[in-house]
Amino acid sequence: MTAIDWLLLLTINGGIVAYGLIAFRQKRESFDWYLAAKSMPWWVVGLSAFGTAVDSGDYVAIAGGSYKLGLSQLSQWWLGIAAGWFVLSFFVIVPMYRSGVFTNAEWLEFRFGPAVRLLAVLINVQSRTNVLGNIFFSMFLILSIVGQVEEGWSWAVVVGAAATSTLYIIRGGLQAGAFMDALQSVVMIAASLVLWGVLWGHVGGWDGLEQKLAALDPQLPGTLLHVGGYSPPGVSPWVVACSFVIVLTTYAVINQYEAIRFLGARSEWDFKMAALVASLATATCLWFNVCLGPLARVEFPDLKIMDQAYPLLVQKHLPTGLLGLVLAGVVAAGYSTFDSIGIGITSLLVRDIYARFLVKNAPDAHYTRVGRLAVPFIMACGFLYVPFLKQGMLLFYLRLAGAIAVPLMSVILVGIFTRVHRQTGVIGLGVGLIYGLSAVLGEAYQWPLPVWYTSTWWTYLWNIVLPVSAMLLSSWIISRWKGAVREEELRGLVYARGSRPEDYRQAMGHRLRALEGTWLQRTLLEAPSRPEYPFEVPPGGLPWHRRPGVWACLYLGVACLLLFVVLW
């Protein structure tokens, strides 16, 4: 890396960070700091959701993953995450937004009790600090391989980036983070496009890639260039595709650091349109990134550490100037997720642990101050994962997400869409976690268990089937014993078309006796409601091109066609 590359990297990222520090003033009220006063327009929420979902780990890990798994990963990035965002914005977030909660874990306590709230926080913290570890390790790989910076200095730079990213979050909260993400997302897409364009031209496009892979091994084009091409022993390609879809649907549904962006939208229409923006930006950027794996296979057929694919491609093919531009995008991707994890996980720790169980009735500014102090602590937790990431970041993440995160998604979806009893949440989550962890341990210690029980890919399916069945069955038993769930218990907590926030906001504030007289109760009662639309709706209803549902269906239809027909 030359001085000019470093200058480009620092100018682009430093310029964005400096803007965040100048433009977003100190926010004292918790509603402002945690939820941007519910003021953000659709394009900011959408680009921010994209920037949050795609981090520098996803440049390095996705290229490393598709080096082995090929285009099969497109099913998660084109369909899985989009489906998750649409389910989140059209259904899951609606009762949360209307009821005035700040976090999805908070909603879980209203729906299923404090144990589920607590477990949701722990799952979110584990999953996101794992991702932080991925980002740190990927930045380290890039600096040490591409920049040829000494290991100690590489880690020092990574720590420095994490530290500076906390600055604008501490100052401007969610609003600063989301606007910075929107700017960073433009740099990220440009970086992906530049690298992909250079390599795609170099190998001679699709035909050239197919021929060069076939020259290495006649089976490779079939495995790497088809969505249904990858299937490990005992697992069909459809199970792999379904697992990939579920992994990112889960991501979008359960993660507080995604949910908090949608909760910060200025209207319900805005967060629904945001899901479309996020899906389109992700599909574009990840097409470029996923293609890099097969391209790397042509260039470096015998890599022992898959995650070296991206840095090696960058180093070999990009001249001075373009190298700095692309690395600026990778670092921007890191920044956009650092800040999101900072604000998202802080909101869980402060609201769902600190304010709920420890200090319940301090002044509002106290909780904003504690949030600011928690951000650097969360960043530090990511470093604990680094020693476990050397076998491939993507596979490590997939293993843990199937075992731990999917049961939480199942519980949230059952809670939103059905009328199951309050007690069933902890049962569903417990069943899913016990199964998931036994599958992980069974595989790690080679217990005599069948592949369909322990395989990473099967875990995704079982962790939907088992928790959902357990919840429905236990709810049926409780209904037989105590009668059906009362209407008042569910009001405002399950998805219902046409319900208005003002109908039940007061009831929400007084629903849990444990919250009486606390800061949590005050914020629930006092936070202002936001409208369904940010504009006047014409008497005949919205024209088709302003209806988020039409665009969501169109997007999902095109994605399915491309994945399961054209590229399968």
Next chain:
Amino acid sequence: MGNPEKEQQEHFERRYAAALLVVVAVLLLASILYTGRLWGVKAGIALGLLMMGGYFFFRARVSR
């Protein structure tokens, strides 16, 4: 009548964006002096950035 504070903020944002885009474009063009490899790609990106920077600068001048 608009909000003067908001207008001032927008004016600052446009000038800031213009300056940042121009600096990045100049750095990219300077990198052609290091190596001529893929110079057309660099020049094309730099031209795009300069055009965007010019647009923001023009908007900042108009709104003044």
